[in-house]
Amino acid sequence: MTPFRVTLADVARRAGVSRTTASFVLSGRTDMRISPDAQRRVNAAAAELGYRPNQTARSLRTQVTRTIGMISDTIATTQFAGEVIHGALDTALERGYLLLVAETSGDPIAEKKLVDEMLDRQVDAVVYAMMFTKPGCPPDALSELPVVVLNGIDDFDGPRILPDELGGGRTAARALVDAGHHDDIYAIGGRHRTTDTPDGVYAGRLRMRGVDEVLADAGTAIAGSYECAWEPEHGYEGVASLLDEGHRPKALVCLNDRLALGAYQALEERGLRVPEDVSVVSFDDSDLASWLRPTLTSVALPHYELGKTAVATLLDGTSGRRLITVPMPLRPRDSIRTVSA
Amino acid sequence: MTPFRVTLADVARRAGVSRTTASFVLSGRTDMRISPDAQRRVNAAAAELGYRPNQTARSLRTQVTRTIGMISDTIATTQFAGEVIHGALDTALERGYLLLVAETSGDPIAEKKLVDEMLDRQVDAVVYAMMFTKPGCPPDALSELPVVVLNGIDDFDGPRILPDELGGGRTAARALVDAGHHDDIYAIGGRHRTTDTPDGVYAGRLRMRGVDEVLADAGTAIAGSYECAWEPEHGYEGVASLLDEGHRPKALVCLNDRLALGAYQALEERGLRVPEDVSVVSFDDSDLASWLRPTLTSVALPHYELGKTAVATLLDGTSGRRLITVPMPLRPRDSIRTVSA
DNA sequence: CAGTGGGACTAAATCGAGTTATCTCACCCT
DNA sequence: AGGGTGAGATAACTCGATTTAGTCCCACTG
Numbered sequence: 001m002t003p004f005r006v007t008l009a010d011v012a013r014r015a016g017v018s019r020t021t022a023s024f025v026l027s028g029r030t031d032m033r034i035s036p037d038a039q040r041r042v043n044a045a046a047a048e049l050g051y052r053p054n055q056t057a058r059s060l061r062t063q064v065t066r067t068i069g070m071i072s073d074t075i076a077t078t079q080f081a082g083e084v085i086h087g088a089l090d091t092a093l094e095r096g097y098l099l100l101v102a103e104t105s106g107d108p109i110a111e112k113k114l115v116d117e118m119l120d121r122q123v124d125a126v127v128y129a130m131m132f133t134k135p136g137c138p139p140d141a142l143s144e145l146p147v148v149v150l151n152g153i154d155d156f157d158g159p160r161i162l163p164d165e166l167g168g169g170r171t172a173a174r175a176l177v178d179a180g181h182h183d184d185i186y187a188i189g190g191r192h193r194t195t196d197t198p199d200g201v202y203a204g205r206l207r208m209r210g211v212d213e214v215l216a217d218a219g220t221a222i223a224g225s226y227e228c229a230w231e232p233e234h235g236y237e238g239v240a241s242l243l244d245e246g247h248r249p250k251a252l253v254c255l256n257d258r259l260a261l262g263a264y265q266a267l268e269e270r271g272l273r274v275p276e277d278v279s280v281v282s283f284d285d286s287d288l289a290s291w292l293r294p295t296l297t298s299v300a301l302p303h304y305e306l307g308k309t310a311v312a313t314l315l316d317g318t319s320g321r322r323l324i325t326v327p328m329p330l331r332p333r334d335s336i337r338t339v340s341a
Numbered sequence: 342m343t344p345f346r347v348t349l350a351d352v353a354r355r356a357g358v359s360r361t362t363a364s365f366v367l368s369g370r371t372d373m374r375i376s377p378d379a380q381r382r383v384n385a386a387a388a389e390l391g392y393r394p395n396q397t398a399r400s401l402r403t404q405v406t407r408t409i410g411m412i413s414d415t416i417a418t419t420q421f422a423g424e425v426i427h428g429a430l431d432t433a434l435e436r437g438y439l440l441l442v443a444e445t446s447g448d449p450i451a452e453k454k455l456v457d458e459m460l461d462r463q464v465d466a467v468v469y470a471m472m473f474t475k476p477g478c479p480p481d482a483l484s485e486l487p488v489v490v491l492n493g494i495d496d497f498d499g500p501r502i503l504p505d506e507l508g509g510g511r512t513a514a515r516a517l518v519d520a521g522h523h524d525d526i527y528a529i530g531g532r533h534r535t536t537d538t539p540d541g542v543y544a545g546r547l548r549m550r551g552v553d554e555v556l557a558d559a560g561t562a563i564a565g566s567y568e569c570a571w572e573p574e575h576g577y578e579g580v581a582s583l584l585d586e587g588h589r590p591k592a593l594v595c596l597n598d599r600l601a602l603g604a605y606q607a608l609e610e611r612g613l614r615v616p617e618d619v620s621v622v623s624f625d626d627s628d629l630a631s632w633l634r635p636t637l638t639s640v641a642l643p644h645y646e647l648g649k650t651a652v653a654t655l656l657d658g659t660s661g662r663r664l665i666t667v668p669m670p671l672r673p674r675d676s677i678r679t680v681s682a
Numbered sequence: 683c684a685g686t687g688g689g690a691c692t693a694a695a696t697c698g699a700g701t702t703a704t705c706t707c708a709c710c711c712t
Numbered sequence: 713a714g715g716g717t718g719a720g721a722t723a724a725c726t727c728g729a730t731t732t733a734g735t736c737c738c739a740c741t742g
Contacts, residue, residue: 008699018722023700033719055461056406057698059397060727067441067462075423082416082423089443093451098458100408101442102430110434117439120396121408232632258632265634268609288629291573291599293606348728359692364730374689398728401697685741692735698727705722711715 006049014045022046026053059122066097068314069123071114071138072150074131075103080303081131084150087307088127095315097124108139115141125314127307128152133162133202146319148310153202159313159322161306165203168299168328169210172253172281175297175330177218180339181251181279185220187211188238188263189255190227200227204255207283211253223249230255235262243270251279251336257288260296260335275337285331294334302326347390355386363387367394400463407438409655410464412455412479413491415472416444421644422472425491428648429468436656438465449480456482466655468648469493474503474543487660489651494543500654500663502647506544509640509669510551513594513622516638516671518559521680522592522620526561528552529579529604530596531568541568545596548624552594564590571596576603584611592620592677598629601637601676616678626672635675643667 012022017038024032025042034042045051059065070088075081089099100118104111118126119141128138129150136152148159176185191200191208199205208225215221224247226238235254242249243266254260260282264274272278274294282289285300305326313324353363358379365373366383375383386392400406411429416422430440441459445452459467460482469479470491477493489500517526532541532549540546549566556562565588567579576595580603583590595601601623605615613619615635623630626641646667654665 020722035720052457052461054698056397056400056463060401061700065397075426085416085442086444093454096458098441098443098462100439101426102439103427113434116393117437120393121439122395122397236634261632291602293577361692376690395728402730
């Protein structure tokens with residue numbers, strides 16, 4: 001494969017020293033005294049030959065591979081995974097680490113195979129990621145390794161990284177309040193109560209709590225909340241049925257951008273304009289948000305930052321049971337009207 | 342890290358044989374004669390101890406890591422990357438390979454660093470992927486390795502994998518023709534001629550050629566093509582300006598789903614219904630296609646298959662300058678009306 | 683009875699680093 | 713001269729596998 005890769009022995013030979021000496025110089029160990037002259041010769045030889053240490057050999061000896069495993073349930077859906085990987089990779093690469101990326105598709109057998117393959121390759125640590133906040137724990141096989149859990153809401157004896165959904169909810173509501181909205185604010189999607197999730201999903205519960213808090217502080221409250229799953233069709237149905245029932249919303253809090261897409265469709269159909277008639281604020285800041293007309297003000301899921309934080313947490317070696325939340329910033333666009341007092 | 346991982350020596354000791362014998366049995370080599378009894382003992386010992394070979398040690402000796410590097414320019418955008426990685430990973434894992442995934446962000450310095458890190462880890466092969474069809478070649482440093490290029494249109498001395506855009510164009514047009522459409526068929530987006538790409542992009546040229554061929558066969562032709570970039574706003578502008586100029590399209594070929602989103606917006610604004618007044622067919626089959634109302638018939642980019650094919654091509658060792666095209670299947674939905682003859 | 687030929691294993695080298703223990707000087711001191 | 717010291721370098725071991733090159737024993741042969 002790599003027919004003529006330069007080895008440490010080559011460098012040593014060219015510098016006229018032993019492999020040991022070359023190793024000491026190149027790994028910058030100061031506890032062994034090497035003459036300045038020898039150091040210069042070794043460094044020169046390494047540079048001339050373009051020497052790079054064979055990481056495989058080094059790993060065998062040191063038990064460190066400078067490789068992190070990234071296991072997720074799904075990497076396909078939305079841009080979530082892409083940005084998470086991006087953030088994780090940037091942070092890893094900065095420190096000379098690479099990422100073994102894999103997904104389980106939610107299949108425990110696939111997961112076992114995959115975890116075994118990673119352990120065989122001696123990954124130094126693992127990011128165990130879920131593509132949206134939900135229950136889930138890393139398998140026992142990983143218990144000997146540093147692991148952070150991304151987006152997992154189950155208890156876990158190590159660092160867990162989550163978007164600050166509560167703060168995000170507050171941010172969304174504050175965007176409306178700051179624009180002068182007070183009454184007739186409706187929520188579309190709500191906590192995501194379905195037959196599978198009677199209490200709502202984690203993100204739904206916290207976002208709604210944040211919204212409620214801020215509205216309460218402003219001396220008002222949600223005028224109504226349409227509870228449904230979070231796909232475009234449900235946003236459409238939700239808004240359509242609100243309007244049919246005679247409600248006249250001035251502002252909508254859509255619990256994600258796909259719901260907002262559906263909401264736009266329903267509003268358009270009834271001749272209501274965004275934001276002149278109805279302001280809309282949403283969550284996720286997916287690509288959709290900038291594609292809609294008018295563009296959609298959305299509270300971003302900090303995908304990139306989540307990935308970054310996950311890897312940084314692993315590499316900084318700070319372990320222990322901890323919850324790290326990452327802020328969800330507002331991306332202001334054109335879907336909120338400023339209401340004159 | 343892994344305090345008590347079982348080693349080959351442990352297995353050999355328990356089976357009462359030498360490491361050599363254990364190695365022969367476990368790697369299933371028949372050229373060395375091992376008694377059935379010894380074989381049974383070794384296999385039993387390995388099973389009892391849960392032995393798994395240390396891939397790092399094995400790699401050092403054999404120069405094979407069973408790890409493939411996947412380098413792309415961008416993994417963040419759209420679901421492209423996710424599905425490509427998914428397909429690549431499934432195929433890799435089937436054969437006991439894993440994927441080192443990384444992206445360059447188009448930055449040659451990041452690319453160099455990344456390629457070096459991969460070479461240091463002795464990846465067996467590399468998938469060099471571009472997230473949409475465009476020029477680009479793998480760096481020289483990879484020349485000693487098996488490499489396939491995904492989505493690259495530049496010449497390259499090895500396998501190249503591309504979606505069958507020409508066939509895709511034909512498929513889109515045939516969907517309209519088969520539904521009874523004949524006249525007043527317009528293209529939105531066209532070849533994607535912009536100041537950067539005066540001749541249009543690869544996908545645009547081939548898709549349009551496919552469309553033209555099928556319409557010609559059907560004894561007709563495109564009534565007009567609006568040339569623009571391929572974002573939603575351009576789709577909106579394109580359709581809006583066609584209508585303003587007095588055109589009355591019966592069907593639109595949108596060169597991707599985002600353009601179709603814009604087209605929907607413009608049609609809706611003018612009170613034109615999809616598909617009653619205007620049929621729409623599109624390309625990419627992104628998530629958008631199923632979110633729109635009505636759902637959008639689209640010719641899919643075979644992301645998963647592209648990833649699968651890339652890895653399969655690498656692992657089957659079939660090299661040499663070749664072009665492999667992957668079919669783009671039609672995903673029929675509700676945006677095409679059947680026109681009665 | 684020495685010689686030969688396989689069957690069934692194993693000792694030792696190897697991959698390319700990192701690490702420990704040792705060795706060789708030159709120099710100083712008494 | 714002999715002994716201690718320490719700077720500067722190296723031989724040899726280690727990581728956990730694979731692989732080469734033998735070894736040992738026994739049956740069989742001429």
